[in-house]
Amino acid sequence: MDFVLSKEHQMLRKMYREFAENEVKPLATEIDEEERFPTETVEKMAKLGMMGIYFPKEYGGAGGDVLSYVMCVEELAKVCGTTAVIVSAHTSLCCAPIFEHGTEEQKKKYLPDLLSGKKIGAFGLTEPNAGTDASGQQTTAVLEGDHYVLNGSKCFITNGTVADTIVVFAMTDPKAGNHGISAFIVEKSFPGFSVGKHEKKMGIRGSSTCDLIFQDCIVPKENLLGQEGKGFKIAMMTLDGGRIGIASQALGIGEGAIDEAVKYTQERVQFKKRLSQFQNTQFQLADMHTRMQAAQYLVYAAAMKKQNHEPYSMDAAMAKLFAAEAASDVTRRAVQLFGGYGYTREYPVERMMRDAKITEIYEGTSEVQRMVIASHLGVK
């Protein structure tokens, strides 16, 4: 067990941190206030290989590993939860399933543009009637000769308004329950595809979240991802990987809030003392830091297992469960340490608290994570 980061990982963290401080942080408040998708940041990240970190060079990836990707999301999240989830959803929820389940033709066709960041990816599973109960898919896909016709709608889709390539799930056999769901690679230019209203959210307000609408949407037969009926399995496997990304996002948000609180409490004076001189402040920060450090170990361990092709489903669930709940707790405490100023939008901690909450919900609620962990423990 080696807890020391390799030279390359140290360099990566240094680069991610500089990039986050110089390019992402200055925009964080603005994109949250204006609910604006930071296109310019995505272009910069693409140039540095950040939109395809752990995929092989032969498909246009950066040739890194899962830990490299996790560290990227973490460092971005420290300054901006929105920017972090853009990378995470694109990487884990679209690039990954195509890489892991696509045919050679599909990989060669879609991965180069996605991994180079020329195109952005999304994942269309959630529906108005199928959230945690993902198997309740109502979008249908009917095979008609050389193409499928998709009808239905998806909601709460991250990167939805900007994505060029979406991995979409639909019922090819409504009578077969979970085994009747199939996965498709959908391009936004396919006839019958449109994007719905942008969701107004509590946090990650710069992240594009919207409905996807399929009205007799024509999807070529070659765009079936994996086999018919295997879609649910693909969705669950994809979400396992996505959980590591969201866990990293939560990790970064919590760590960023601690950094801000440490800085502020050393400047703010009340009762003729700096807040940092009070034991309560010190104890709070000690607890906050310990929780996020524990989260980091869970996240990195899950990443290493995925990298080594070991089963990592339970590890990913534990990492997301713990990191998300820790982030919500830590950001709440950070706002409290800032006092009144922390409640204003002048300081970033209220945004971090708003951003943290969603990590307990999407890509599998904390309740779902508990179900996964319990089932791996064999507790029935």
Next chain:
Amino acid sequence: MKNMSNYNSAAIEEFNGGIWVFCEQRQGKMMPTSFELISEGRKLADELGSKLYGLLLGSNVEGIAKELGGYGADGVYVCDSPLLENYTTDGYTKVICDVIREYKPEAMLIGATNIGRDLGPRCAARLHTGLCADCTHLDIDVPKYKDFLRSASTLAPAMIDSIKEDDRNLKMTRPAFGGHLMATIICPRFRPAMATVRPGVMKKAAFDQAKADACQIIKPNFSLTEADLDTQVVEVVKAAKKMVDLIGADVVVSVGRGISKDVEGGIKLAEELAEVLGGVVGGSRATIDSGWLSADHQVGQTGKTVHPKIYVALGISGAIQHKAGMQDSECIIAVNKNESAPIFEIADYGICGDLFKVTPLLIEAIKAAKAAK
């Protein structure tokens, strides 16, 4: 590729050609730093018992040479050629090094302008001698140097006292490590000892017309042809004063709620003070929220974070969000009517008073101090 220079220094004793000052001119106008360095060079020459000469290169520049005598130069070496009209590294280095080899000055000072800092190292390398960059203080006499150390350093008195009094090298003091460290450099084994000197630091002496009239003009022989020049100056362009943004500014003068009784007047005073200090105007969040200044002027938590050399806070209380944007400024000056305003806790210099009365007085005082230099 040209032949590499392999000038072997003559023995140090042979260098008694005086102290020289390279006097930079641009477009036929003498750079102000030339007068500063002649004034300083005069003091050093007197301490050494040597003569002081200016070195002037250009095209049709003989007419501006005598003025250097008025500040203390015994004479000026003038090298005139159309090929020297615009500064080129090759042209100026060749002429200067050839003339130095012939007349053997013991030291040469160059103004540390963009040109001086290009020229100095090239000459020093060709002459195989030492060069000290961007000096802010020069000494020959050790007792005077010790006095300087006593006021300008944190060295222990015992350490200062122990410096040997017989060192007659030119002691060149300059900032390093971004100004966090000062180093005094000597060039004991080679001549001329060379220094580029920071413009605006040395004091210009009083002008003496009689001395100017008596100043000797010497025209050394030198050779310079087109073939000696490896670069071509296509044009020299004077740029219009560019917009300085808050973050890069050396000086920021900010206003706060204290200007509310006369917003226009207050901003005008800030602009005048900024102008005279060479800076830009900023504002606290209150001034932007009230619409007195546009958002790009805002300094603070939600505005810009600045670390200028001088930050002046006029009528700003110093709440934590404002402090966050400027507390790392090198020198903070605060003017506020309220003596318990938090800004005074971080100010280097505080004046408790009405900014409308104090600022005009400050502008005049600074103008006077600048003129006296």
Next chain:
Amino acid sequence: MKIIVCVKQVPDTSGKVAVNPDGTLNRASMAAITNPDDLNAVEAALVLKEQTGAEVIVVSMGPPPAEGMLREVMARGVDRAVLVSGREFGGSDTYATSQILAAAINKIGVGPEDIVMCGRQAIDGDTAQVGPQIAEKLGLPQVSYAAEIKKDGDTLTIKRMLEDGYMTIKVKTPCLITCIKELNNPRYMSVNGIFECYAKPYEIFDYNTLKDDPLIDPSTIGLKGSPTNIFKSFTPPQKGVGMMLEGADKATCDKLAGILAAKHMI
């Protein structure tokens, strides 16, 4: 075509710098970084590489730990790195340093199409002397304070900054250019670059590698060979607690103006 870029690892003097109780600088309080102007030089070289396919080689004089910095520079796209390192080189002033670097560059070889690039000034020594002195030792024309570089065949057109404007200068390769921060925005290391950098060529030139170059003479390198020596070094008095000036009248303002003038702030 080759572009040889000189870089230096320096302490970060732009942040907070701690002073020891005895008045010496606490060097450990400063992180080791690549000199900022040198990154502008690296970026300019990489831009030219994209335009011409040139090979970019980075050279640095420093102790063995400087390898980490050179790998970071290679992670930005530089092809090859050379570290010049040896006990004999220690204590060199700018003159001695420029001879050593010139010898290293001679060993790499400067052809008729090649360009040597340097940052204008390092943030520890703050001299801006090494670039021009290397140019002199290599017999190359120099253009300093480059804020814009355009290449057309063997001719470079450079915007060379003055305090109040600029000169446009034309120079043919081979030549040496010193770069300032206005020249460009240095790129970050890329993910691919980081994973490739340890596989790129890296070599160390020591005293034995360079000793046959006429520039390398024991009497002209290292501490003993440096024309300049440090007579004394000291820290300026620290910023103390602020002072409230008495009154708010003409005398007060005159006093403040006098203080600022004495500190060369106006």
